[in-house]
Amino acid sequence: MSQPLTADIRQSKPFSMDVHLQCGPGELLALVGPSGSGKSTVLRTIAGLHQAGEARVMCGEKIWQNGRTKTGLSPQQRRVGMVFQHYALFPHRNVLENVMLAIQDQPRDVREPRAREWLERTNMTGMEQRKPAQLSGGQRQRVALARALAREPDVLLLDEPFSAVDQQTRRKLYRELAQLRRTLKVPMLLVTHDINEVQQLADSLCLIHRGKTLQQGKVQQVINAPLTKETAKLLGHQNLIPARILRKESAQTIHELESGELLTGPPCEFPVGQSVILLIPPTTISIADSRQPPAGINCLRGFVSDAVGLGDELSVRLRLETVTKALRFRVPLHIARQSGITAGVTLDIRIRETDIHVMASDDD
Numbered sequence: 001m002s003q004p005l006t007a008d009i010r011q012s013k014p015f016s017m018d019v020h021l022q023c024g025p026g027e028l029l030a031l032v033g034p035s036g037s038g039k040s041t042v043l044r045t046i047a048g049l050h051q052a053g054e055a056r057v058m059c060g061e062k063i064w065q066n067g068r069t070k071t072g073l074s075p076q077q078r079r080v081g082m083v084f085q086h087y088a089l090f091p092h093r094n095v096l097e098n099v100m101l102a103i104q105d106q107p108r109d110v111r112e113p114r115a116r117e118w119l120e121r122t123n124m125t126g127m128e129q130r131k132p133a134q135l136s137g138g139q140r141q142r143v144a145l146a147r148a149l150a151r152e153p154d155v156l157l158l159d160e161p162f163s164a165v166d167q168q169t170r171r172k173l174y175r176e177l178a179q180l181r182r183t184l185k186v187p188m189l190l191v192t193h194d195i196n197e198v199q200q201l202a203d204s205l206c207l208i209h210r211g212k213t214l215q216q217g218k219v220q221q222v223i224n225a226p227l228t229k230e231t232a233k234l235l236g237h238q239n240l241i242p243a244r245i246l247r248k249e250s251a252q253t254i255h256e257l258e259s260g261e262l263l264t265g266p267p268c269e270f271p272v273g274q275s276v277i278l279l280i281p282p283t284t285i286s287i288a289d290s291r292q293p294p295a296g297i298n299c300l301r302g303f304v305s306d307a308v309g310l311g312d313e314l315s316v317r318l319r320l321e322t323v324t325k326a327l328r329f330r331v332p333l334h335i336a337r338q339s340g341i342t343a344g345v346t347l348d349i350r351i352r353e354t355d356i357h358v359m360a361s362d363d364d
Contacts, residue, residue: 002026003060005155005187009045009068013324016042017211023155023187023204030202030219031191035236038211039161039191043157047082048075059154059187076105078155081148085160087140089132093285095119095143096128102147111247118146123176140168142176149184156188162197174200175277195223209234214287229277232359238328245272250351259322264297265356275361282329284355286337288348298351302327307343309333318347 009019015140017038023029026314031039044050045065054067065072081102089098099115106114119125121340122142133139139159148156162170178201181188192198198205198219205223206216208247214231226232243255244261255263255278263278270276273343305326306317314336318327327349331341341347 033208081153137165279357284352
């Protein structure tokens with residue numbers, strides 16, 4: 001029976017790390033963070049390829065590594081399937097042999113049928129005798145995945161597995177991994193920089209920065225409700241406005257901007273008077289009627305400092321008249337044309353109050 005994975009990884013050198021994560025059976029956890037944040041080191045520690053100064057890695061009740069007692073299982077004993085960014089296939093071996101090498105502890109009459117089974121499940125039937133140099137990037141990645149799964153691992157680790165293939169191939173591999181996941185009941189960790197990839201594939205997200213876990217939770221929970229301004233920026237959020245909790249009403253919170261203007265948001269846990277940061281998702285911003293002064297709940301005016309066409313959308317940067325911040329959002333191109341949105345024009349917007357997210361200010 002599959003078991004959950006938990007990892008507490010601490011070290012002071014060669015660089016500082018303080019990472020905590022957990023991943024349940026059948027769950028795909030995405031490890032996200034800037035380059036150099038320690039994501040691959042986390043995978044290597046779980047696999048037994050890196051000995052962190054103080055790490056505790058457990059799969060179910062079995063201790064894979066205990067840094068305090070300097071004990072642990074070897075990489076072979078951990079039964080980890082690992083897919084590397086650049087495949088790590090043996091160039092002088094054919095596809096079938098590459099997969100069979102992952103299960104050398106089994107007799108040949110077991111190894112070959114199992115290797116063929118996983119090649120079939122990864123859509124590589126008919127390619128068994130080809131060498132890696134004769135395969136496309138997507139095909140090499142499928143072989144690497146078949147090799148990892150042929151071990152019948154207790155944990156599957158994916159280290160940026162889609163970064164070396166083109167966009168069309170990547171979409172195909174997404175679908176194939178999603179189909180495979182229906183039958184995979186082991187914890188799966190995916191290292192990636194791509195938030196779109198996370199949203200398409202992952203169940204949960206662990207954000208790591210400078211070797212430290214900042215936040216872990218369900219994907220949409222972390223993306224839509226980051227705990228800090230630092231986390232919000234790392235996730236790509238741009239509309240972060242300083243404010244103060246002015247008062248609370250039955251089902252609303254009234255926020256006062258630095259200009260004295262008010263924005264209404266949903267109930268929040270922060271007390272009246274506290275400085276906060278308002279995260280305003282671009283999807284909550286809509287165009288108001290510019291023929292009249294902005295009026296009503298959450299109406300603001302500004303001028304368009306930048307407007308760039310991106311496909312069938314216009315990417316807009318709106319410099320607010322009374323707040324020293326800009327808001328960024330996109331408008332369908334046909335609406336932008338109808339509204340005459342170009343750089344330099346004045347624009348009135350309305351912000352949907354229910355989706356404003358509130359975070360503590362860094363000053364507190």
